[in-house]
Amino acid sequence: xxxxxxxxxxxxxxxxxxxxxxxxxxxxxxxxxxxxxxxxxxxxxxxxxxxxxxxxxxxxxxxxxxxxxxxxxxxx
Amino acid sequence: xxxxxxxxxxxxxxxxxxxxxxxxxxxxxxxxxxxxxxxxxxxxxxxxxxxxxxxxxxxxxxxxxxxxxxxxxxxxxxxxxxxxxxxxxxxxxxxxxxxxxxxxxxxxxxxxxxxxxxxxxxxxxxxxxxxxxxxxxxxxxxxxxxxxxxxxxxxxxxxxxxxxxxxxxxxxxxxxxxxxxxxxxxxxxxxxxxxxxxxxxxxxxxxxxxx
Numbered sequence: 648x649x650x651x652x653x654x655x656x657x658x659x660x661x662x663x664x665x666x667x668x669x670x671x672x673x674x675x676x677x678x679x680x681x682x683x684x685x686x687x688x689x690x691x692x693x694x695x696x697x698x699x700x701x702x703x704x705x706x707x708x709x710x711x712x713x714x715x716x717x718x719x720x721x722x723x
Numbered sequence: 724x725x726x727x728x729x730x731x732x733x734x735x736x737x738x739x740x741x742x743x744x745x746x747x748x749x750x751x752x753x754x755x756x757x758x759x760x761x762x763x764x765x766x767x768x769x770x771x772x773x774x775x776x777x778x779x780x781x782x783x784x785x786x787x788x789x790x791x792x793x794x795x796x797x798x799x800x801x802x803x804x805x806x807x808x809x810x811x812x813x814x815x816x817x818x819x820x821x822x823x824x825x826x827x828x829x830x831x832x833x834x835x836x837x838x839x840x841x842x843x844x845x846x847x848x849x850x851x852x853x854x855x856x857x858x859x860x861x862x863x864x865x866x867x868x869x870x871x872x873x874x875x876x877x878x879x880x881x882x883x884x885x886x887x888x889x890x891x892x893x894x895x896x897x898x899x900x901x902x903x904x905x906x907x908x909x910x911x912x913x914x915x916x917x918x919x920x921x922x923x924x925x926x927x928x929x930x931x932x933x934x
Contacts, residue, residue, distance in 0.1 A: 655894040664878055693901055697873045700851050704758045708772045709750055712779045716746050719783055 652676060652683065661690040731797035739786060750779065753798055757805045760874040763858055763866075764809035774812055778805040802875030803885060806867075857907045865900035868893055 652673070659665050660673050677684050729737070729745075731752070737745035757778060762771040781804050785791050858866060867886065871877045877885065883893040 654898055655891065658894055658897060659879065662872065662879070664880075690901070693904070694873075696850070696854065697869070699847075700759065700854055701755045701874075702759050702762055703755050704772045704775050708776055709754060712750060712776055712783075713743070713747055715776075715780055716783050717743055719787055 654686075657683070657687060657690065661687060661694060735786065735791065735797055739789075739791075746783075749797065753801055754779075756798070756874045756876060757801055760802055760870050761805050761809040763855065763870055763874070764806070765813050766859065770812060771809075774805065774808045777808055781808075796881075798876040799878075799881055802871065802877060806871065806875060853908070854904070857904055860907060861900055861903055865896045865903065868896040869900045872897060 656665070656673070660670070665673070677687055729748070731749065734745040734749050734752075738749065754775065758771060758775050761774045761778070762768065765771050765774065778801060782801055858869065861869065864886075868879075868882055871882045871885070872879065879893045879897070880890050883890040886893065888896075
């Protein structure tokens with residue numbers, strides 16, 4: 648039986664949001680379909696690039712938050 | 724450190740039991756994602772730092788008042804607080820979009836990677852600057868899904884619930900966000916990064932054998 652794999656399913660696969668029971672079928676399709684494998688690889692690369700876009704606040708901000716937490720009970 | 728392996732829920736329990744070090748670990752674990760989410764909305768480092776502080780203070784109030792009940796989803800819960808604060812601030816106009824794109828300032832410092840060469844670091848920062856700018860150009864609904872999924876750690880179903888749409892709508896918005904980013908990256912070759920070769924899914928109808 649021939650079925651189609653919607654892009655949203657691939658998206659959920661790449662973001663690890665599919666149930667384990669759905670994975671073998673998708674991974675088998677990836678092994679046999681170069682176009683799907685390419686799409687999957689591109690999504691994974693995009694995901695990695697987006698995830699690498701991270702910033703940190705200045706240390707003083709974290710210090711202020713921790714200080715607030717430490718003094719919270721006393722101020723209430 | 725052994726406690727670094729603890730789940731967020733375990734750290735929350737320890738914190739509520741009086742261990743401040745558990746909160747420090749939660750802060751360390753979630754500040755970057757939360758800060759990035761806020762920064763990409765308000766586009767101002769100082770405002771983003773204030774809002775990050777507000778988000779964690781709000782979380783402290785809820786936790787210590789015994790009203791916390793997120794079913795083990797501390798990260799997504801914190802992100803929703805931060806996201807709402809950032810959106811409110813943006814709507815009130817309390818932001819001055821002077822985000823540095825030229826590699827100066829604390830943002831550039833925070834992106835320093837000690838294990839790579841200067842050229843690699845420069846290329847990475849250039850890509851990130853361009854990507855950051857392009858994310859700002861996305862339609863609001865697409866940008867919202869992208870930020871919540873990548874930096875807020877929300878699942879597509881959680882995003883759908885938080886934004887009042889179906890999961891298919893959330894997935895569709897993500898799909899078009901990625902398509903738009905790819906197109907925008909391709910339009911400006913000097914900044915094009917081969918690591919962002921987002922696939923055009925328009926014609927994707929892959930046949931597979933069903934058992």
